Amino acid sequence: MNAFNLNAMGRIASASALPVAMLVVVALMVVPVTPLILDISFIVNIMVSLLILMVALQASKPLDFSAFPTVLLLATLFRLALNVASTRVVLVSGHEGTHAAGQVIEAFGQVLIGGDYVVGLFVFFVLMIINLVVITKGAGRVSEVSARFTLDALPGKQMAIDADLNAGLVTPDEAKARRQEVATEADFYGSMDGASKFVKGDAVAGLLILFVNIIGGLILGVFSHGLSFSEAGSVYVTLAIGDALVAQIPALLLSIAAAAIVTRVTSPFDLSGQIGSQFSAPHIWFAVSGILAMLGMIPAMPQMLFLPAAAICFAVGWQRRRMKELAEDVPPPAEPAPDPHHIAWSDVTATSPCMLEIGYALVPLVDERRGSPLMTRITGIRRQLSRELGFVIPAVKVVDDLSLPGNAYRISVAGVIVGEDEVFPNEMLALDSGDLLHTVQGRPCKDPTFGLDALWIPKTSQNDAIAAGYTVVDPSTVMATHLNNSIIGAASELFGIDDAQALIDTLKAHYPQLAQNLAPQGYPLPRIAALCRALLVERVPLRDFRKIAEAMVGLIGQQLTDADLVESVRQRIGALIIQTIVPSRMPLPVVTFTPDIEVLLNQAVRANPGAEWPFEHGMSMKIVEQIGEAVEPLLLSTRSFALVASPICRSALSRLVRATFPDVAVISYLEIPANKQTEIVATIGAEVPRLGHDSDQYMEGQLP
CATH class of the missing domain: 1.20.5 (Single alpha-helices involved in coiled-coils or other helix-helix interfaces)
Structure with missing residues (x-):
């Protein structure tokens, strides 16, 4: 028989054992049992209590025995069922002598208390006081406080897990396991808070059952069996005390186990190891x-x-x-001396594609003792950008660089510097909103992100600047905003083949057939990654990758170059692109070209098919100049719009415009859905008379 069959049989046996045990508990309550069965049940009860105590003492942390509340309930029910069965035997057969209730009760009633039932009563009451007043009450209070503090700390622990996940410190599987552990911990302490009431109720029930056995035995012995009061007292009180002690000792063991569990502190050692290490x-x-x-x-x-x-x-x-002296005398294993001629990969490679280098004066912004305001904002930026762009933004490595001026910082993406400036950690940046009541004194500068006029002012002047109409932000917000804008602009540099594979794996979990047709059957992984990077370059997010995948699958079989594939996919996901520019219910403001200029642009692309920059230099300068005249008023008014061109020249025109106006979206006519309303807000070349389109005029770059 192989191991698989043995494991299966073990699971079946475990699954069937609990229902059988519950039937046995019910049977003990309603079916009369013989003294022999009662003796076996008492021994099993003691054995189970000892097992529970040993498991509780060996646990390294409370969650190592997460089933304890349920086990405590079942053990309590079993012991109460034994109390019912033993009470029945004591009251029915007690007149026959102390042996009538079985050897276990007789032994506890005679041997442990020396045959003196008065001593037995006091011993039982002492055990009751220890169990009920000291152990059970203390364990219940600890359970209540632990449950309260665990539930209060639950949101903070979950936020810490999310922060570690966003920072790349843990994998998604590790984050999921930690969330599950936090939820299990909250459930455990909540259950223990209620389970402690079972222990307390069990102790009270034991006291009541003792009185029932004594009073009932005296009445039955005197009036039903003709015993004298002293004879009935000697027999029934001895049996009642023996029954109470044989139940109270396992109850005491369970109370100790419960107290040991709820008072445990998480440690790599078990309880004995933890105590030994601290003593x-x-x-x-x-x-x-x-x-x-x-x-x-x-x-x-x-x-x-x-x-x-x-x-x-x-x-x-x-x-x-x-x-301790011997342990200190043992020298640690000597590390091999570094080879001065050896150069490791860690010496020449960066551990993160995103880096923020700061001068020494900016170190307090990332100091954990001061709350790390910049690190908190960076984590929020990564979470938000990952949600917007559709892939996980890698962790941003923050390092101090002594070669930088004290207040300077530098942002690098994939080894390329994409932004640098300086901030003053003890001052505030006041941005000119354009509608100031009066000016304030400060150090003039430009906003690092948008190039707006601004002032560095003392923190004491913050309220005055706000009253004057300035927008005031702190240094960490200035750096975080600059970092956010830099990452958006360089998102394509952060996306690689591994990220493409992650998108396909996520797609496979929800749309397996679509993922199977996409890769590897339809396209090789590098080509999918290249298309995603091309979309990110033009700030088309990947968050709805299913639509992008469906568009790519629909083009399988067509002999398309990479550039043609990008344009064809864009045309099929036009609705996704448009909704990144304006809301769905608003008309799309567009800037168009006159037919003359558009013909010139198309001719340039046709004359240089596949060229990265098909436009002649003079022509390019003229295009950018006229586009600037048309779009700058719209950019200053922060109005969303798109520059619309022919599908033939859209890609080349987008590269040309992006170099000067990175925030201007360039789309083609075929990307606009048929049901989308448009509003022409400007036309480039509208005031220029129509020119001929002979090749000489084009080749010389003569653009109206």
Whole structure:
């Protein structure tokens, strides 16, 4: 029989054991049992209680015994069922003698209490006080407080997990496991808060059952079986005390287990290892030895007891000190000396494609002791951009660079510097909103992100600047905004083949047939990654990758170049592109070209098919100049719009415009959905008379 069959049989046996156990518990309550079965059940009860106690003591953290609340409930039900069964046997057969209720009850009623039921009563009451007043009450209070603090800390722990995931410190699977552990911990302490009430109720029930057995036994013995009051008291009180003790001792073990679980502190050691590691300091044992020796010197004290105890403590302390010295004398394994001629890959490669280098004066912005305001904003930026762009933005590595001026910073993406400026951590940046009531004193500068006029002002002038109409932001916000804009502009540099594979894997989980037709059957992975990068270059997000994949699958079989594939996909996902420019219910503001200029642009592309820059230099300068005259008023008014061109020249025109106006979207007529309303807000070349389109005029770059 192989291991798989054995595991399957084990799971089947475990699944069927619990229902059978519950049937046994019910049977003990309603079906009369013999003294032999009762003895076996009592021994099983003690065995189960000891097992639970041992598991609780060996747990490294409370969640290692996450089933404890349910196990505690089942053990309590089993013990109460035994109380019902034993009460029935004691009351029915008690007049026959102490042996009538079984050997276990007789042993606890005679041997453990010496045959004196009065002593037995006091022993039982002492156990009740210990269990109910001390252990159970304390464990219940600890459970209640632990549950309250665990639930209060739940949102913070979940946010910390999300922050670690966004920072790239944990994988998605690790984050999922940590979230599950946090949820399980909250459920565990909530369950323990309620389970402690079972232990308390069980202790009270044991006391009531004792009185029922005593009073019921006296009544039945005297009036039903003709025993004298003293005979009935001797038999039934002994049996009642034995029954109570045989149930109370397992209850005490379970109470200790519950208290040990809820008072555990997470540690790599079990309870004995944790206690041993914390009591291993030699000076502690020497101090105890000295105190015991001084007590032993007092004439009235028993020297023969105190002095040996002091000697034992001194010996333990001496042995612990010797072990510590030996451990310190063992030299750590020597690390091999670095080869001065060896150059490792870690010396020449960056660990993250996104880097933020800061001068020494900006270190407080990332200091954890001061709240790390910049790191918190960077995490938020990565989360937001990942959601907007459709792929996970890698972690931003922040390093201090002594070669930079103190207040300077530099942003690099894929090894290329995409932004740099300086901020002053003890000042505020006041941006000119264009509608100022009056000016304030400050150091003039330009906003690093948008190039707006701004001032660096003292923090004490913040309220005055706001009242004057300035928009005031702190240094960490200035750097975070600049970083955000830089990452958006260089998003295509962050997207690689691994990210493309991650998109396909996510697609496969929800649309397996589409993913199968996309790759590897339809397109090789590098070509998919290249198309995604081409879309990101023009700020087309990948968050709805299913639409992009469907467009690509629909083009399988057509012999298209990479550039033609990008244009064809754009035409099929035009609705996605348009909604990144304006909301769905608003008409699309467009800037168009006159037919003359558009013909010139198309001719240039046809004359240089596949060229990166098909336009002649003079022609390019003229195009950019006229586009600037048309779009700058729209950019200053922060109005969303698109520059619309022919599908033939759209790609080349987009590269030309993007170099000067990176925020201007260039689309083709075929990307606009048929049901989308448009509004022409400007026409480039509208005031220029129509020119002929002979080749000489084009080749010379004569553009109206």
